[in-house]
Amino acid sequence: MRAEKLCEVSRRGGSNTDADLTFTLTDTGRVRATEFLSRSAYAGPAPVTVQNYCAQIDAQSVAHMHVLREDIGREFEGIVVSPQVLDRFGAAMNSSRAIFIHGPAGSGKTFLAECLAGLLKGDIWVPYAILVDGEVVQVYDPAVHHQAVNEVANASLLDKRDAPDPRWVRCKRPAVLTGGELTLDMLELQFDPGTRYYQAPPHLKANNGIFIIDDLGRQRCSPTELMNRWIVPLDRRMDHLALHTGHKFMVPFDVIVVFSCNVAPDQLGDGAFLRRLGYKIEISAQTEQEYERIFRQACERYGVPYSHDAFQYLLRERHGKEGKPLLACYPRDLVSQVRDLARYEGRPAELNRQALDWAWANYFTER
Structure with missing residues (x-):
């Protein structure tokens, strides 16, 4: 110089x-x-080439991760869900293909989808940034990528050396959750004209992990538009991105995509898209035995003594006569209102017919 x-x-x-x-x-x-x-005003560890990034993503692919029955049992311990559904979840996580979870609102789809993130195994290497045609794309996001325990890693970086390459950070497999805020523009590179570098889209940050799209159909884009955006990545496991200069390039799409929706898949997409959904898992209403277990758990959580007579009254006089399905969300919402009323009145919470009628009227807006 x-x-x-x-x-x-x-x-x-x-x-x-x-x-x-x-x-x-x-x-x-x-x-x-x-x-x-x-x-470019990017300041940080030097970016890696897009070729090295692609090779590293392939080396630590989710396809190499195996979920066993005992993993499912450990992650879903204490959660009321049918064994058949758990078996489907376990097989689906081993497929590394897209999962479509559907069922009525309140059946617990979002909760179960988030539990799937707990099945991710192993640590991965995430670059702070990648370099594409002279442009910097920031990949590492502390809100998404949680650093693994600081220890000497024996995982395989392509560049072998005694110390880990400081351009990469060792993280747990990422889990990204998006909902109604998702737009088609968010699935492209986000260029900041002030700093003159890019932020990676959420599915790129989720590489080697899981990407959950909650409440499919509530996005500002139509489900058809969103699904059309995913057809090629879901099929070929690669995605096409473009810089503001017009330069286009490919990156791996090594993500387990989980769609959560209130309607059946055949009402949202055509056959071409449905074929790319590896597993379509329905979460339906609970049986009486399952519903009672959830109700007991809600009582324990909110400190309301459980009453078998009051519960039978709820099943017979409310759910039965009014035709309300036994959805997993109802016990939590009803019991919490019973607790709230007791706190307001300055007395111990008690599960009885009057309290349940009061909570039911509030919840279902009865006059």
């Missing part, structure tokens, strides 16, 4: 050693710095 007259020595320390030399930019150096900052 001194030879190119980009910097100069401005002050020399008392010891006259190289360690005490202080450099400042020359006018030429400032012009060069301004030129580089106008191209």
Whole structure:
């Protein structure tokens, strides 16, 4: 830099050693710095090439992760869900294909989808950024990527060396959850004209992990538009992205995509899309035995003593006569209101017919 007259020595320390030399930019150096900052203001670990990124994603693919029956049992311990549904979840997680969870609102689809994230195994390497055609795309996101325990990693980085490559950070497999806020534009690179670099879209940040799209159909784009965006990535496991310069490139789509929706899949997409959904799992209403277990759990959670007579009254006089299905969300919502009323009145909570009628009227807006 001194030879190119980009910097100069401005002050020399008392010891006259190289360690005490202080450099400042020359006018030429400032012009060069301004030129580089106008191209990109990214500051951080050096980005890796998109080719190295693709190779590393392939080396730690979710396809290499195996979920066993005991993993399912451990993750869903204490959760009331039928064994048949758990078996389907276990097989689906081993397929690395898309999962479509459907059923009525309040059946517990979102909760179960989030539990699937707990089945992710192993640590992965995530780059801080990648370099594409001279442009920087920031990938690492502390809100998504949680660093693994700080220890010497024996996982396989492509660049073998004694110490881990500082351009990569060792993380747990990511889990990204999006809902009604999702738009088609969010699935593309986000260019910041101020900093002149890109933020990766959520499914790129979710690579080697799980990407949950909750409440499919409530997005600002239609389900058909959203599904059309996923047809090629779900089939070929690759996605096409474009820079603002027009340069297009491919990145791996190594993600277990989980769709959660209140309607059946055949009401949302055509055959071409439905074929790309590896597993279509229905979460229906609970049986009476399952519903009672959930109700007992809700009573324990909110400190309301359980009453078998009151519960039978709820089944017979409310659910039975009014035709309300036994959905997993009702016990929590009804029992919490019983608790709220007792707190307001300054008395111990009691599960009885009057309290349940009061909570039911509030919940289902009865007059």
